[in-house]
Amino acid sequence: MSSRFVVLSGCSGGGKSTLLGELRRRGYATRDEPGRRIVQAEIAAGGSALPWVDLEAFARRAIELALDDRERAGDWAGWVFFDRSLIDAVAALDPVGADASIGRLPITHRYHPAVFLTPPWPEIYETDAERKLGWDEAVAEYDRLAQAYPKFGYRIVVLPRASVEQRADLVLAELANCPQQVGSIGR
Template identity: 65%
Template sequence: MNRFVVISGCSGGGKSTLLGELARRGHTIVEEPGRRIVEQELACRGSALPWVDGIAFAHRAIDVALTDRAAVEHLSGWVFFDRSAIDAVVALDHLSEGRGRYAGTLPRYHDTVFLTPPWPEIYVNDRERRHGFDDAVAEYQRLLVAYPAHGYRVSVLARMTVGKRADAILTALAQSASVC
């Protein structure tokens, strides 16, 4: 059973808050590559930013996600990722003609990917998230198609409290572990 669980979906859909709850409950989490890249690029006045050079940003996000995945191989228990390399590949495919470039080369995660749907009531822009809600919804729609195309089951998380979302994920994972 693959212990590496992806939480992805709509920007501003509550992923980071949910991951914070899972960390509070003692689970290992891996922060979103994109946010870390944006912070670094803004700090050093770089250009690998989604609103400046989206292709360079997507390539960096793939590299960071692959490095993150390799860095936690030795850990035991559930490891939760705020997005994965697949998210970055989807962004790259959307921006360029590189479709299929990474087919079959990405490491596997748990068979079920949990997606946070668009949630306009909690969506906010900030220093690192400058795109609008419509762009976030379009990204979500691409991920909703891409994850099954990469061989994953998608579980869309209901709009509920962060505690209930964490409970739902942990229950689903416990059930999938007992089936194996």
């Protein structure tokens, strides 16, 4: 387990990427969401590993990318914040089914025990070329993740609907109170 690897997850359009950007601005190491990177690459290449075309292919690519992100971040010092994680990708396969080896990945590749979830927030939710989930689908995704993380032994911290600065302060305060705290880069 790498208790330095901190996950921001939750509802699509709930402010995860904005929060990640704020943490990056404060000098912390970050990894952007695998799903967004996959969608951008697939659209550019005319591919079909898109969540609205082939969810299974998309989720399997997200698993590969999440594992690669963890490996690349292994040598970085301090907290590393991930916009989504391996658990998100594995949970996306639940509706289409996954083999047992995929179901074991979140057990062997651990993150910090506290996972920060952004709840559904209709006032900021919007779709775009890379996020085509409707509101109801986004809420269902949040519910699925809120159930998946505890199944793998994580403690959920639901972030308030607040400014990005307040959310970042809350995340950092929560981590400062954890025995796994190892500090930050750029500080």
